[in-house]
Amino acid sequence: MPNCLNCSAPFGNCKTLVACDGCTGSIHMSCAGLNEDDLKRISQNKARSLKIFCKQCNSVDLCSLLLKLVSRVESVENKLDHHQEKNYDEMIEDASIEAVERMKKAKNVIIYGIPETTGSIANRKEHDLQEASNILAKLSTGMEDFRIICFRLGKASPEKKRPLRVIFPNEETALLVLKHKKNLDSINFKDIKISDDKTPRQLKYLHSLRATLQNRLENGEVGLTIKFIKKKPTIVNITKN
Incomplete structure (x- = not known):
């Protein structure tokens, strides 16, 4: 029986539940600080800007x-x-x-380059889970067991390997993996790449920034690259001391 994300008590026959806007889990109405009138207004307003979060997401x-x-x-x-x-x-x-x-998306990473297999859906899922777990276990993160969910992105094609989205229980584990992804080259996974999971808006900004970088390099500027500063991609000069 599922429990409330805030108080951990079972729901039982309780019907006055609200969904966390972060992880979509359920919370007792009272644990969210709401009354019946609040719940009614929220359920009637689909385009609301007020968001409700459980303790973990908040x-x-x-x-x-x-x-x-x-x-x-x-x-x-x-x-x-x-x-x-x-x-x-x-x-x-x-x-x-x-x-x-x-x-x-902060709890996710994207792994590129993992070969796909054929067979039933269950077999393909098991293959992807084992491959991802094998890669993560060899990153020297200090963690021996990763509890993950993973699935392919995009439509299957024999010409390319689809990226694999890997979902962790929390943001800290995802950050730990991203911190150690540089170890891939030293453990015979040179064809494997790991990145954070970006929103469409973040991808658009990054693509625009790369175009700006390319234009500046073509115009004669040197020593420029893109680095992530406080999680934001920024063009920096790597030749400066």
């Missing part, structure tokens, strides 16, 4: 992210006049959705 990292988000929204608000109220509301909603999506 972590320090998320609070920090949301505080930065609020600061950015307030900065934008000061620049808008009363004719732009509709666009402002849309920006708030988009920013809220992006923040939640990034939080969910």
